[in-house]
Amino acid sequence: MEFSPFNNIIKLCLQGMEMEEKEKPEEALKLFQQGWDEATNDFEKFLAAHYVARCQKDVSDNLKWLEIALQFALKTNDDSVKSAFPSLYFNIAKCYENLGDFENAKKNQELGAMFKENPSDKGPFYHGTRADLQVNDLLTAGGISNYQSEIKMNHIYFTALVNGAGLAAALAKGEGIERIYIVEPTGNFENDPNLTDKKFPGNPTRSYRSQAPLKIIGEVTEWARQTPEQLEKFREKLANNKGEIIN
Template sequence: MTDILDNGPFYHGTKADLQVGDLLTAGFRSNYQPEIIMNHIYFTALANGAGLAAALAKGDGDERIYIVEPTGSFENDPNVTDKKFPGNPTRSYRSQAPLKVIGELTDWVRLTPGERQQWNEKLANIKGEIIN
């Protein structure tokens, strides 16, 4: 396990409509490579990072950022740490244990339509595999 850089608060961005007390679990399709069923649930200590995840999430629901609490051990997300950025500047993590929803954040910097298009183009051109 990699050293954990902070203790939160932690956020998860999605388009799912959730309630306080709900558990987010692994086992769903990747937003970035939908043929992959993810073995981990991902979260970040940066609200705007969760906002990016919400904007890029699949589905038709509203973009939501939930304040979450890990229920088990977690590690730095190897998909963005060291592999792409030295250390963990994105403060991104993953866990095989569920995340408990403890609240919802309603104020964050949302992507403009142009930024969303740029991100979708970047994601469409990603080469390489997700570390699952």
């Protein structure tokens, strides 16, 4: 399943997180529980269970919901959830440790460590921009951040979700038209730390970065475009973002 901020379950999770930020845990739990009740597929159930779990004050209840989240994550078993396996296993291990079950704590700690490796995503990968480029051109690090103009980026960013690249293109600075290029990493890459495990577990947006160039191998012309109202909401969130970009 492709991660989308317009998915109803993801919207409920975002609303729940807003309640957490406002220090309203009971309202947050209601929204997360509603997400669980309304989830219709394994990915949505994994996501909602994850948030229900972190609202639990009792360790046993926390463990129960984490294991439910893991169950549905394993059923989904695609690149939208694989990056969440380390944090799921490590959190489950911590629960077992708190319960005095050190054998299961060790087992889950080892599973978490096993999954904490370089991204296994095979793509295809996309880069959204307003620059006019050609096949075989190289995209390189060193550009100015689209979100904080005083920052020169040490990495080049890309995603395996075409609609995510479309959003990046729409939000990019410049006067050119929105472009999505199909790209091929020429070196190692890693999960984007600005997104991974920030609001959502793992890297469901399948967003990556590399210090090595990206080679343009094609272009996409069709993707789901956001309305002007939706884009304005994204711009407002970016303007109000108090977090620092990890460069």
